[in-house]
Amino acid sequence: MEHELFVVALGGNALLDPKEKGTTEEQMRSAERTCELLAPLLKPEFHLVITHGNGPQVGNINLQQELASSEVPPLSLDTCVAMSEGSMGHFLQMGMLNVLRRHQYRRYVVTTITQVIVDPQDPAFQKPSKPVGSFYTADQAQKLMAERQWIMKEDSKRGWRRVVPSPKPVKVIQRHMIKTQVLFGDIVICVGGGGVPVMKLPDKTYKAVEAVIDKDLASANLASNIRADCLIILTAVPNVCVHFKTPQEKKLGHVTTKELRKYLEEGHFAEGSMRPKVEAALYHLANEGRRVIITDIESLPRALEGKAGTHIQRYQED
Protein backbone atom coordinates (compact mmCIF):
# COMPACT_ATOMS: atom_id res chain seq x y z
CA MET A 1 0.00 0.00 0.00
CA GLU A 2 1.30 3.45 -0.83
CA HIS A 3 1.13 5.78 2.13
CA GLU A 4 0.49 9.44 1.49
CA LEU A 5 2.11 11.81 3.97
CA PHE A 6 -0.02 14.76 5.05
CA VAL A 7 1.00 17.74 7.14
CA VAL A 8 -2.06 19.50 8.57
CA ALA A 9 -1.63 22.96 10.13
CA LEU A 10 -4.40 23.82 12.63
CA GLY A 11 -5.16 27.38 13.69
CA GLY A 12 -4.75 28.23 17.40
CA ASN A 13 -8.51 28.88 17.51
CA ALA A 14 -9.18 25.24 16.57
CA LEU A 15 -8.25 24.47 20.17
CA LEU A 16 -9.63 27.47 22.03
CA ASP A 17 -12.89 28.94 20.83
CA PRO A 18 -12.48 32.74 21.13
CA LYS A 19 -15.96 32.85 22.71
CA GLU A 20 -14.84 30.59 25.55
CA LYS A 21 -12.68 31.39 28.58
CA GLY A 22 -10.17 28.64 28.00
CA THR A 23 -10.77 26.23 30.86
CA THR A 24 -9.17 22.80 30.70
CA GLU A 25 -12.55 21.19 29.93
CA GLU A 26 -13.26 23.62 27.06
CA GLN A 27 -9.84 23.06 25.52
CA MET A 28 -10.08 19.26 25.89
CA ARG A 29 -13.50 19.36 24.18
CA SER A 30 -12.26 21.59 21.32
CA ALA A 31 -9.26 19.34 20.79
CA GLU A 32 -11.41 16.21 20.61
CA ARG A 33 -13.86 17.87 18.23
CA THR A 34 -10.94 18.94 16.01
CA CYS A 35 -9.47 15.42 16.07
CA GLU A 36 -12.85 13.96 15.11
CA LEU A 37 -12.95 16.26 12.07
CA LEU A 38 -9.50 14.96 11.12
CA ALA A 39 -10.86 11.38 11.12
CA PRO A 40 -10.68 10.96 7.31
CA LEU A 41 -6.88 11.38 7.61
CA LEU A 42 -6.52 8.76 10.33
CA LYS A 43 -7.07 5.83 7.98
CA PRO A 44 -4.11 3.47 7.77
CA GLU A 45 -3.25 4.58 4.20
CA PHE A 46 -2.25 8.02 5.41
CA HIS A 47 0.71 9.22 7.40
CA LEU A 48 -0.17 12.27 9.44
CA VAL A 49 1.72 15.16 11.02
CA ILE A 50 -0.33 17.77 12.88
CA THR A 51 1.01 21.27 13.53
CA HIS A 52 -0.87 24.04 15.29
CA GLY A 53 -0.97 27.71 16.21
CA ASN A 54 -0.91 28.82 19.85
CA GLY A 55 -1.98 32.48 19.80
CA PRO A 56 -4.65 32.50 22.53
CA GLN A 57 -2.85 29.85 24.59
CA VAL A 58 0.56 31.50 24.69
CA GLY A 59 -1.25 34.79 25.33
CA ASN A 60 -2.72 33.23 28.48
CA ILE A 61 0.62 31.78 29.56
CA ASN A 62 2.30 35.16 29.07
CA LEU A 63 -0.39 36.87 31.10
CA GLN A 64 0.04 34.35 33.92
CA GLN A 65 3.81 34.94 33.88
CA GLU A 66 3.26 38.69 34.24
CA LEU A 67 0.52 38.58 36.87
CA ALA A 68 2.61 36.25 39.04
CA SER A 69 5.92 38.03 38.43
CA SER A 70 6.29 39.25 42.01
CA GLU A 71 6.42 35.62 43.19
CA VAL A 72 7.81 33.62 40.25
CA PRO A 73 10.35 34.88 37.69
CA PRO A 74 8.56 35.20 34.32
CA LEU A 75 10.06 32.77 31.83
CA SER A 76 11.23 33.80 28.38
CA LEU A 77 8.87 33.86 25.40
CA ASP A 78 10.58 30.83 23.80
CA THR A 79 9.96 28.91 27.05
CA CYS A 80 6.31 29.98 27.04
CA VAL A 81 6.01 28.62 23.48
CA ALA A 82 7.48 25.30 24.69
CA MET A 83 4.95 25.28 27.57
CA SER A 84 2.09 25.82 25.11
CA GLU A 85 3.43 22.92 23.03
CA GLY A 86 3.16 20.84 26.20
CA SER A 87 -0.37 21.81 27.18
CA MET A 88 -1.75 21.73 23.63
CA GLY A 89 0.06 18.50 22.87
CA HIS A 90 -1.62 16.99 25.92
CA PHE A 91 -5.08 18.20 24.82
CA LEU A 92 -4.57 16.96 21.24
CA GLN A 93 -3.13 13.64 22.41
CA MET A 94 -6.16 13.05 24.65
CA GLY A 95 -8.60 13.97 21.88
CA MET A 96 -6.73 11.91 19.33
CA LEU A 97 -6.51 8.80 21.54
CA ASN A 98 -10.28 8.91 22.00
CA VAL A 99 -10.97 9.44 18.30
CA LEU A 100 -8.54 6.68 17.27
CA ARG A 101 -10.12 4.18 19.66
CA ARG A 102 -13.68 5.19 18.68
CA HIS A 103 -12.82 4.50 15.03
CA GLN A 104 -10.87 1.38 16.04
CA TYR A 105 -7.61 2.55 14.46
CA ARG A 106 -4.66 0.94 16.21
CA ARG A 107 -2.31 3.88 15.99
CA TYR A 108 -0.58 6.02 18.56
CA VAL A 109 -0.01 9.73 18.87
CA VAL A 110 3.06 11.56 20.11
CA THR A 111 3.91 15.23 20.67
CA THR A 112 7.40 16.56 20.04
CA ILE A 113 8.73 19.74 21.60
CA THR A 114 9.97 21.32 18.40
CA GLN A 115 12.85 23.74 17.99
CA VAL A 116 13.27 25.68 14.77
CA ILE A 117 16.52 27.25 13.59
CA VAL A 118 16.31 30.92 12.64
CA ASP A 119 19.05 33.04 11.08
CA PRO A 120 20.64 35.69 13.37
CA GLN A 121 21.02 37.80 10.19
CA ASP A 122 17.26 37.62 9.44
CA PRO A 123 16.13 41.22 8.82
CA ALA A 124 13.20 40.60 11.21
CA PHE A 125 15.65 40.99 14.11
CA GLN A 126 16.24 44.59 13.03
CA LYS A 127 12.55 45.47 13.15
CA PRO A 128 10.50 43.51 15.69
CA SER A 129 6.90 43.66 14.49
CA LYS A 130 4.90 40.85 16.05
CA PRO A 131 2.84 42.04 19.06
CA VAL A 132 2.72 39.63 22.01
CA GLY A 133 1.20 39.73 25.50
CA SER A 134 -0.89 42.32 27.24
CA PHE A 135 -1.45 46.04 26.79
CA TYR A 136 0.24 48.45 29.20
CA THR A 137 0.05 52.14 30.06
CA ALA A 138 2.88 54.43 28.90
CA ASP A 139 4.38 54.44 32.41
CA GLN A 140 4.31 50.66 32.72
CA ALA A 141 5.79 50.38 29.24
CA GLN A 142 8.70 52.70 30.12
CA LYS A 143 9.45 50.54 33.13
CA LEU A 144 9.27 47.25 31.21
CA MET A 145 11.46 48.57 28.40
CA ALA A 146 14.09 49.64 30.94
CA GLU A 147 13.92 46.57 33.19
CA ARG A 148 13.50 43.81 30.65
CA GLN A 149 15.00 45.31 27.52
CA TRP A 150 11.65 44.81 25.79
CA ILE A 151 10.84 46.68 22.62
CA MET A 152 7.32 48.10 22.86
CA LYS A 153 5.03 49.99 20.51
CA GLU A 154 1.95 52.05 21.05
CA ASP A 155 -1.25 50.70 19.56
CA SER A 156 -3.58 53.49 18.35
CA LYS A 157 -6.23 52.98 21.04
CA ARG A 158 -5.36 50.13 23.34
CA GLY A 159 -2.03 51.17 24.89
CA TRP A 160 1.51 49.84 24.72
CA ARG A 161 2.41 46.30 23.79
CA ARG A 162 5.59 44.29 23.43
CA VAL A 163 6.74 43.50 19.90
CA VAL A 164 9.14 40.69 19.01
CA PRO A 165 10.85 39.68 15.78
CA SER A 166 9.15 37.19 13.48
CA PRO A 167 12.08 35.59 11.65
CA LYS A 168 11.72 33.03 8.85
CA PRO A 169 12.14 29.36 9.76
CA VAL A 170 15.38 27.91 8.37
CA LYS A 171 15.05 24.30 9.53
CA VAL A 172 13.10 22.28 12.06
CA ILE A 173 15.79 20.71 14.29
CA GLN A 174 13.68 17.61 15.03
CA ARG A 175 12.67 17.00 11.37
CA HIS A 176 14.44 13.62 11.12
CA MET A 177 12.79 12.33 14.28
CA ILE A 178 9.39 13.56 13.13
CA LYS A 179 9.82 11.78 9.79
CA THR A 180 11.00 8.55 11.43
CA GLN A 181 8.08 8.53 13.80
CA VAL A 182 5.46 9.27 11.18
CA LEU A 183 6.80 6.58 8.85
CA PHE A 184 6.28 4.12 11.71
CA GLY A 185 2.57 4.93 11.51
CA ASP A 186 2.38 7.17 14.55
CA ILE A 187 0.56 10.48 14.40
CA VAL A 188 3.00 13.23 15.29
CA ILE A 189 2.00 16.59 16.80
CA CYS A 190 4.78 19.14 16.42
CA VAL A 191 5.84 22.69 15.49
CA GLY A 192 3.26 24.07 17.95
CA GLY A 193 3.06 27.86 17.72
CA GLY A 194 5.56 27.75 14.83
CA GLY A 195 8.14 26.03 17.04
CA VAL A 196 10.63 27.35 19.59
CA PRO A 197 13.07 29.72 17.82
CA VAL A 198 16.74 28.83 18.22
CA MET A 199 19.82 30.52 16.69
CA LYS A 200 23.16 28.97 15.91
CA LEU A 201 25.78 31.50 16.96
CA PRO A 202 29.14 32.05 15.22
CA ASP A 203 30.86 30.02 17.99
CA LYS A 204 28.59 27.08 16.97
CA THR A 205 26.55 27.13 20.18
CA TYR A 206 22.76 27.14 20.12
CA LYS A 207 20.79 29.89 21.82
CA ALA A 208 17.03 30.19 22.22
CA VAL A 209 15.64 33.55 21.16
CA GLU A 210 12.57 35.55 22.15
CA ALA A 211 10.77 35.64 18.83
CA VAL A 212 7.73 34.13 17.13
CA ILE A 213 7.84 32.06 13.95
CA ASP A 214 4.79 32.06 11.68
CA LYS A 215 3.24 28.63 12.21
CA ASP A 216 2.09 28.21 8.59
CA LEU A 217 5.56 28.99 7.26
CA ALA A 218 7.19 26.67 9.80
CA SER A 219 4.70 23.95 8.82
CA ALA A 220 5.48 24.52 5.13
CA ASN A 221 9.19 24.33 5.87
CA LEU A 222 8.73 21.04 7.72
CA ALA A 223 6.43 19.67 5.00
CA SER A 224 9.14 20.38 2.39
CA ASN A 225 11.89 18.86 4.50
CA ILE A 226 10.04 15.63 5.21
CA ARG A 227 8.73 15.52 1.60
CA ALA A 228 5.06 15.56 2.44
CA ASP A 229 2.66 14.66 -0.35
CA CYS A 230 0.20 17.30 0.74
CA LEU A 231 0.22 20.32 3.07
CA ILE A 232 -3.21 21.30 4.41
CA ILE A 233 -3.52 24.73 5.98
CA LEU A 234 -6.74 25.00 7.98
CA THR A 235 -8.22 28.42 8.50
CA ALA A 236 -11.56 30.08 9.32
CA VAL A 237 -12.98 30.08 5.77
CA PRO A 238 -13.59 27.26 3.26
CA ASN A 239 -11.68 28.93 0.39
CA VAL A 240 -9.04 31.48 -0.43
CA CYS A 241 -10.92 34.37 -2.04
CA VAL A 242 -9.97 37.23 -4.32
CA HIS A 243 -11.83 40.53 -3.85
CA PHE A 244 -12.63 39.17 -0.37
CA LYS A 245 -15.71 40.75 1.23
CA THR A 246 -16.56 42.86 -1.84
CA PRO A 247 -19.35 42.33 -4.39
CA GLN A 248 -16.71 40.84 -6.73
CA GLU A 249 -15.64 38.21 -4.17
CA LYS A 250 -14.62 34.99 -5.90
CA LYS A 251 -13.69 31.74 -4.20
CA LEU A 252 -10.61 30.03 -5.56
CA GLY A 253 -11.00 26.31 -6.29
CA HIS A 254 -8.05 24.90 -8.20
CA VAL A 255 -5.23 27.37 -8.87
CA THR A 256 -1.63 27.17 -9.98
CA THR A 257 1.24 28.79 -8.13
CA LYS A 258 1.56 31.27 -11.01
CA GLU A 259 -2.03 32.46 -10.66
CA LEU A 260 -1.85 32.59 -6.87
CA ARG A 261 1.40 34.58 -6.93
CA LYS A 262 -0.23 37.09 -9.24
CA TYR A 263 -3.18 37.51 -6.83
CA LEU A 264 -0.75 37.88 -3.93
CA GLU A 265 1.16 40.62 -5.74
CA GLU A 266 -2.12 42.37 -6.55
CA GLY A 267 -2.74 42.62 -2.80
CA HIS A 268 -5.78 40.37 -2.51
CA PHE A 269 -4.78 38.78 0.79
CA ALA A 270 -4.85 40.49 4.17
CA GLU A 271 -1.69 40.79 6.24
CA GLY A 272 -1.81 38.64 9.37
CA SER A 273 -4.73 36.69 7.94
CA MET A 274 -4.83 34.98 4.51
CA ARG A 275 -1.55 36.45 3.25
CA PRO A 276 0.81 34.36 5.45
CA LYS A 277 -1.14 31.22 4.51
CA VAL A 278 -0.81 31.94 0.80
CA GLU A 279 2.88 32.74 1.28
CA ALA A 280 3.36 29.47 3.17
CA ALA A 281 1.63 27.55 0.36
CA LEU A 282 3.84 29.21 -2.28
CA TYR A 283 6.96 28.61 -0.16
CA HIS A 284 6.16 24.90 0.11
CA LEU A 285 5.44 24.51 -3.60
CA ALA A 286 8.65 26.37 -4.49
CA ASN A 287 10.56 23.93 -2.25
CA GLU A 288 9.74 20.50 -3.65
CA GLY A 289 6.15 20.61 -2.38
CA ARG A 290 3.50 18.86 -4.48
CA ARG A 291 0.08 19.92 -3.30
CA VAL A 292 -1.38 22.43 -0.88
CA ILE A 293 -5.00 22.70 0.27
CA ILE A 294 -6.28 25.75 2.16
CA THR A 295 -9.74 25.32 3.69
CA ASP A 296 -11.64 25.22 6.99
CA ILE A 297 -11.83 22.10 9.11
CA GLU A 298 -15.56 21.58 8.43
CA SER A 299 -14.85 21.37 4.68
CA LEU A 300 -11.88 19.03 5.14
CA PRO A 301 -13.63 15.72 4.32
CA ARG A 302 -15.03 17.16 1.05
CA ALA A 303 -11.75 18.94 0.31
CA LEU A 304 -9.93 15.59 0.48
CA GLU A 305 -12.25 14.41 -2.30
CA GLY A 306 -11.43 17.53 -4.31
CA LYS A 307 -14.95 18.89 -3.83
CA ALA A 308 -14.21 21.82 -1.52
CA GLY A 309 -11.37 24.12 -0.49
CA THR A 310 -8.66 25.88 -2.45
CA HIS A 311 -6.22 23.47 -4.13
CA ILE A 312 -2.87 24.81 -5.23
CA GLN A 313 -0.57 22.94 -7.55
CA ARG A 314 2.86 23.78 -8.80
CA TYR A 315 2.87 25.68 -12.08
CA GLN A 316 4.77 23.39 -14.41
CA GLU A 317 7.42 25.93 -15.36
CA ASP A 318 8.21 26.80 -11.72
Added chain:
Amino acid sequence: MEHELFVVALGGNALLDPKEKGTTEEQMRSAERTCELLAPLLKPEFHLVITHGNGPQVGNINLQQELASSEVPPLSLDTCVAMSEGSMGHFLQMGMLNVLRRHQYRRYVVTTITQVIVDPQDPAFQKPSKPVGSFYTADQAQKLMAERQWIMKEDSKRGWRRVVPSPKPVKVIQRHMIKTQVLFGDIVICVGGGGVPVMKLPDKTYKAVEAVIDKDLASANLASNIRADCLIILTAVPNVCVHFKTPQEKKLGHVTTKELRKYLEEGHFAEGSMRPKVEAALYHLANEGRRVIITDIESLPRALEGKAGTHIQRYQED
Protein backbone atom coordinates in the same frame (compact mmCIF):
# COMPACT_ATOMS: atom_id res chain seq x y z
CA MET B 1 28.63 -2.78 17.85
CA GLU B 2 26.32 -3.68 20.68
CA HIS B 3 24.37 -0.71 21.95
CA GLU B 4 23.50 -0.58 25.61
CA LEU B 5 20.21 1.15 26.42
CA PHE B 6 20.27 3.41 29.48
CA VAL B 7 17.35 5.14 31.16
CA VAL B 8 18.58 7.98 33.39
CA ALA B 9 16.14 9.58 35.85
CA LEU B 10 17.14 13.12 36.86
CA GLY B 11 15.84 14.83 39.99
CA GLY B 12 13.81 18.03 39.52
CA ASN B 13 16.57 19.87 41.40
CA ALA B 14 19.07 18.93 38.66
CA LEU B 15 17.34 21.60 36.61
CA LEU B 16 16.51 24.20 39.22
CA ASP B 17 18.95 24.78 42.04
CA PRO B 18 16.81 25.31 45.18
CA LYS B 19 19.05 28.28 46.06
CA GLU B 20 18.12 30.03 42.81
CA LYS B 21 14.92 31.83 41.87
CA GLY B 22 14.28 29.89 38.70
CA THR B 23 14.84 32.43 35.94
CA THR B 24 15.12 31.18 32.37
CA GLU B 25 18.87 31.82 32.37
CA GLU B 26 19.39 29.87 35.61
CA GLN B 27 17.38 26.91 34.35
CA MET B 28 19.14 26.92 30.96
CA ARG B 29 22.50 26.94 32.76
CA SER B 30 21.52 24.10 35.13
CA ALA B 31 20.24 22.03 32.23
CA GLU B 32 23.47 22.47 30.25
CA ARG B 33 25.57 21.63 33.30
CA THR B 34 23.49 18.49 33.87
CA CYS B 35 23.82 17.47 30.20
CA GLU B 36 27.60 17.96 30.38
CA LEU B 37 27.72 15.58 33.36
CA LEU B 38 25.81 13.04 31.24
CA ALA B 39 28.52 13.23 28.55
CA PRO B 40 29.91 9.73 29.23
CA LEU B 41 26.50 8.35 28.16
CA LEU B 42 26.40 10.31 24.90
CA LYS B 43 28.99 8.12 23.19
CA PRO B 44 27.68 6.34 20.11
CA GLU B 45 27.75 2.93 21.81
CA PHE B 46 24.98 3.96 24.19
CA HIS B 47 21.28 4.54 23.61
CA LEU B 48 19.92 7.09 26.05
CA VAL B 49 16.52 7.98 27.47
CA ILE B 50 16.39 10.85 29.98
CA THR B 51 13.51 11.23 32.43
CA HIS B 52 13.21 13.95 35.04
CA GLY B 53 11.33 15.23 38.06
CA ASN B 54 9.49 18.55 37.97
CA GLY B 55 8.76 19.41 41.61
CA PRO B 56 9.99 23.03 41.78
CA GLN B 57 8.94 23.75 38.19
CA VAL B 58 5.37 22.49 38.40
CA GLY B 59 5.16 24.27 41.77
CA ASN B 60 5.96 27.54 40.00
CA ILE B 61 3.46 26.84 37.19
CA ASN B 62 0.76 26.04 39.76
CA LEU B 63 1.48 29.24 41.64
CA GLN B 64 1.24 31.26 38.40
CA GLN B 65 -2.09 29.60 37.61
CA GLU B 66 -3.43 30.60 41.03
CA LEU B 67 -2.06 34.14 41.14
CA ALA B 68 -3.52 34.88 37.69
CA SER B 69 -6.81 33.07 38.28
CA SER B 70 -8.93 36.22 38.19
CA GLU B 71 -7.85 36.78 34.57
CA VAL B 72 -7.06 33.33 33.16
CA PRO B 73 -8.80 30.07 34.13
CA PRO B 74 -6.28 27.91 36.03
CA LEU B 75 -5.55 24.75 34.06
CA SER B 76 -5.74 21.28 35.57
CA LEU B 77 -2.77 19.71 37.34
CA ASP B 78 -2.26 17.18 34.51
CA THR B 79 -2.05 20.11 32.07
CA CYS B 80 0.49 21.85 34.33
CA VAL B 81 2.60 18.68 34.27
CA ALA B 82 2.44 18.71 30.44
CA MET B 83 3.51 22.38 30.48
CA SER B 84 6.49 21.54 32.69
CA GLU B 85 7.41 18.76 30.26
CA GLY B 86 7.43 21.47 27.56
CA SER B 87 9.56 24.02 29.40
CA MET B 88 11.99 21.47 30.86
CA GLY B 89 12.22 19.61 27.56
CA HIS B 90 13.17 22.90 25.93
CA PHE B 91 15.88 23.61 28.56
CA LEU B 92 17.28 20.07 28.32
CA GLN B 93 17.17 20.08 24.50
CA MET B 94 19.12 23.35 24.41
CA GLY B 95 21.69 22.09 26.90
CA MET B 96 21.99 18.75 25.16
CA LEU B 97 22.40 20.25 21.67
CA ASN B 98 25.28 22.36 22.96
CA VAL B 99 26.94 19.45 24.77
CA LEU B 100 26.53 17.14 21.75
CA ARG B 101 28.10 19.68 19.40
CA ARG B 102 30.91 20.51 21.85
CA HIS B 103 31.81 16.81 21.98
CA GLN B 104 31.24 16.47 18.24
CA TYR B 105 28.61 13.76 18.57
CA ARG B 106 26.28 13.80 15.58
CA ARG B 107 23.12 12.89 17.44
CA TYR B 108 19.84 14.64 17.97
CA VAL B 109 17.60 15.10 20.97
CA VAL B 110 13.82 15.04 21.13
CA THR B 111 11.28 15.57 23.93
CA THR B 112 8.05 13.61 24.07
CA ILE B 113 4.98 14.77 25.96
CA THR B 114 4.39 11.56 27.86
CA GLN B 115 1.10 10.20 29.11
CA VAL B 116 1.02 7.37 31.63
CA ILE B 117 -1.92 5.06 32.21
CA VAL B 118 -3.04 4.73 35.82
CA ASP B 119 -5.68 2.37 37.20
CA PRO B 120 -8.98 3.98 38.32
CA GLN B 121 -9.09 1.24 41.00
CA ASP B 122 -5.66 2.24 42.39
CA PRO B 123 -6.12 2.61 46.18
CA ALA B 124 -4.29 5.96 45.95
CA PHE B 125 -7.51 7.48 44.58
CA GLN B 126 -9.19 6.68 47.90
CA LYS B 127 -6.59 8.54 49.94
CA PRO B 128 -4.95 11.47 48.18
CA SER B 129 -1.63 12.03 49.93
CA LYS B 130 0.74 13.98 47.68
CA PRO B 131 0.84 17.71 48.59
CA VAL B 132 0.95 20.10 45.62
CA GLY B 133 0.94 23.87 45.21
CA SER B 134 0.88 26.66 47.76
CA PHE B 135 -0.14 26.94 51.40
CA TYR B 136 -3.46 28.60 52.23
CA THR B 137 -5.24 29.89 55.31
CA ALA B 138 -8.16 27.87 56.68
CA ASP B 139 -10.65 30.33 55.13
CA GLN B 140 -9.03 30.18 51.71
CA ALA B 141 -8.89 26.39 51.98
CA GLN B 142 -12.63 26.16 52.74
CA LYS B 143 -13.36 28.24 49.66
CA LEU B 144 -11.07 26.23 47.37
CA MET B 145 -12.47 22.93 48.59
CA ALA B 146 -16.00 24.13 47.87
CA GLU B 147 -15.30 25.83 44.54
CA ARG B 148 -12.84 23.44 42.99
CA GLN B 149 -13.63 20.18 44.71
CA TRP B 150 -10.05 20.09 45.97
CA ILE B 151 -9.09 17.84 48.85
CA MET B 152 -6.90 19.79 51.28
CA LYS B 153 -5.03 18.95 54.45
CA GLU B 154 -3.57 21.04 57.22
CA ASP B 155 0.18 20.96 57.58
CA SER B 156 1.33 21.26 61.22
CA LYS B 157 2.76 24.76 60.91
CA ARG B 158 2.50 26.10 57.41
CA GLY B 159 -1.25 26.10 56.70
CA TRP B 160 -3.54 24.22 54.34
CA ARG B 161 -2.39 22.59 51.15
CA ARG B 162 -3.99 20.63 48.34
CA VAL B 163 -3.33 16.87 48.28
CA VAL B 164 -3.74 14.70 45.18
CA PRO B 165 -3.56 10.95 44.61
CA SER B 166 -0.24 9.39 43.68
CA PRO B 167 -1.30 6.27 41.75
CA LYS B 168 1.12 3.65 40.44
CA PRO B 169 2.10 3.85 36.77
CA VAL B 170 0.56 1.01 34.73
CA LYS B 171 2.04 1.76 31.31
CA VAL B 172 3.64 4.65 29.46
CA ILE B 173 1.34 5.24 26.46
CA GLN B 174 4.19 6.49 24.23
CA ARG B 175 6.59 3.62 25.13
CA HIS B 176 6.73 2.23 21.57
CA MET B 177 7.56 5.63 20.08
CA ILE B 178 10.21 6.26 22.72
CA LYS B 179 11.82 2.90 21.97
CA THR B 180 11.71 3.44 18.19
CA GLN B 181 13.28 6.85 18.51
CA VAL B 182 16.03 5.79 20.87
CA LEU B 183 16.96 2.80 18.69
CA PHE B 184 17.48 5.28 15.84
CA GLY B 185 20.23 6.87 17.96
CA ASP B 186 18.30 9.91 19.10
CA ILE B 187 18.39 10.96 22.74
CA VAL B 188 14.83 10.98 24.06
CA ILE B 189 13.61 13.15 26.95
CA CYS B 190 10.33 11.86 28.36
CA VAL B 191 8.21 10.98 31.41
CA GLY B 192 8.85 14.47 32.82
CA GLY B 193 7.40 14.78 36.31
CA GLY B 194 6.42 11.11 36.18
CA GLY B 195 4.28 11.70 33.09
CA VAL B 196 0.74 13.01 32.63
CA PRO B 197 -1.68 10.62 34.39
CA VAL B 198 -4.45 9.24 32.17
CA MET B 199 -7.19 6.72 33.04
CA LYS B 200 -8.97 4.34 30.70
CA LEU B 201 -12.62 4.40 31.70
CA PRO B 202 -15.01 1.42 31.51
CA ASP B 203 -16.49 2.89 28.28
CA LYS B 204 -12.96 2.66 26.77
CA THR B 205 -12.44 6.42 26.60
CA TYR B 206 -9.32 8.04 27.98
CA LYS B 207 -9.53 10.76 30.62
CA ALA B 208 -6.71 12.82 32.12
CA VAL B 209 -6.70 12.88 35.89
CA GLU B 210 -5.41 15.36 38.50
CA ALA B 211 -2.79 13.22 40.18
CA VAL B 212 0.98 12.92 40.41
CA ILE B 213 2.94 9.81 39.47
CA ASP B 214 6.25 9.14 41.20
CA LYS B 215 8.87 9.91 38.56
CA ASP B 216 11.28 7.17 39.65
CA LEU B 217 8.55 4.54 39.52
CA ALA B 218 7.34 5.79 36.11
CA SER B 219 10.96 5.71 34.88
CA ALA B 220 11.37 2.15 36.20
CA ASN B 221 8.13 1.13 34.48
CA LEU B 222 9.32 2.60 31.17
CA ALA B 223 12.78 1.06 31.58
CA SER B 224 11.17 -2.38 32.02
CA ASN B 225 8.83 -1.91 29.07
CA ILE B 226 11.55 -0.84 26.64
CA ARG B 227 13.94 -3.48 28.07
CA ALA B 228 16.66 -1.08 29.16
CA ASP B 229 20.04 -2.59 30.02
CA CYS B 230 20.47 -0.22 32.93
CA LEU B 231 18.30 2.19 34.92
CA ILE B 232 20.21 5.01 36.60
CA ILE B 233 18.38 6.94 39.31
CA LEU B 234 20.19 10.18 40.11
CA THR B 235 19.71 11.70 43.51
CA ALA B 236 21.42 14.11 45.92
CA VAL B 237 23.84 11.59 47.46
CA PRO B 238 26.50 9.32 45.90
CA ASN B 239 25.20 6.12 47.55
CA VAL B 240 22.19 4.52 49.12
CA CYS B 241 23.02 4.24 52.83
CA VAL B 242 21.80 2.14 55.70
CA HIS B 243 21.69 3.74 59.16
CA PHE B 244 21.70 7.06 57.21
CA LYS B 245 22.99 10.04 59.23
CA THR B 246 23.82 7.94 62.31
CA PRO B 247 27.27 6.87 63.57
CA GLN B 248 26.58 3.42 62.00
CA GLU B 249 25.96 4.92 58.53
CA LYS B 250 27.17 2.56 55.82
CA LYS B 251 27.25 3.26 52.10
CA LEU B 252 25.94 0.48 49.91
CA GLY B 253 28.20 -0.41 46.95
CA HIS B 254 27.08 -3.59 45.22
CA VAL B 255 23.89 -5.17 46.61
CA THR B 256 21.39 -7.78 45.48
CA THR B 257 17.66 -7.23 45.36
CA LYS B 258 17.32 -9.63 48.28
CA GLU B 259 19.64 -7.59 50.51
CA LEU B 260 18.08 -4.30 49.45
CA ARG B 261 14.54 -5.57 50.08
CA LYS B 262 15.60 -6.59 53.57
CA TYR B 263 16.97 -3.10 54.29
CA LEU B 264 13.79 -1.57 52.90
CA GLU B 265 11.65 -3.71 55.20
CA GLU B 266 13.85 -2.77 58.15
CA GLY B 267 12.92 0.87 57.50
CA HIS B 268 16.32 2.23 56.49
CA PHE B 269 15.04 4.53 53.74
CA ALA B 270 13.12 7.76 54.30
CA GLU B 271 9.65 8.22 52.85
CA GLY B 272 9.57 10.81 50.04
CA SER B 273 13.35 10.61 49.77
CA MET B 274 15.41 7.41 49.30
CA ARG B 275 12.53 5.01 49.82
CA PRO B 276 10.72 5.66 46.47
CA LYS B 277 14.06 5.33 44.66
CA VAL B 278 14.79 1.98 46.27
CA GLU B 279 11.22 0.86 45.54
CA ALA B 280 11.61 1.93 41.90
CA ALA B 281 14.87 -0.02 41.64
CA LEU B 282 13.27 -3.15 43.10
CA TYR B 283 10.22 -2.74 40.83
CA HIS B 284 12.43 -2.56 37.74
CA LEU B 285 14.52 -5.59 38.75
CA ALA B 286 11.36 -7.58 39.52
CA ASN B 287 10.08 -6.73 36.02
CA GLU B 288 12.79 -8.00 33.68
CA GLY B 289 15.24 -5.26 34.66
CA ARG B 290 18.93 -6.17 34.66
CA ARG B 291 20.86 -3.45 36.48
CA VAL B 292 20.09 -0.35 38.52
CA ILE B 293 22.53 2.30 39.70
CA ILE B 294 21.57 4.90 42.31
CA THR B 295 24.05 7.76 42.71
CA ASP B 296 24.48 11.51 42.33
CA ILE B 297 25.27 13.12 38.99
CA GLU B 298 28.81 14.13 40.05
CA SER B 299 29.65 10.46 40.72
CA LEU B 300 28.09 9.27 37.44
CA PRO B 301 31.28 8.95 35.36
CA ARG B 302 32.97 6.84 38.08
CA ALA B 303 29.75 4.92 38.73
CA LEU B 304 29.68 3.88 35.06
CA GLU B 305 33.10 2.31 35.63
CA GLY B 306 31.74 0.52 38.71
CA LYS B 307 33.88 2.67 41.03
CA ALA B 308 31.14 4.73 42.70
CA GLY B 309 27.42 4.62 43.44
CA THR B 310 25.09 1.88 44.61
CA HIS B 311 24.75 -0.96 42.10
CA ILE B 312 21.80 -3.28 42.42
CA GLN B 313 21.55 -6.57 40.63
CA ARG B 314 18.79 -9.13 40.51
CA TYR B 315 19.11 -11.82 43.13
CA GLN B 316 19.37 -15.00 41.10
CA GLU B 317 16.41 -16.73 42.73
CA ASP B 318 14.11 -13.74 42.12
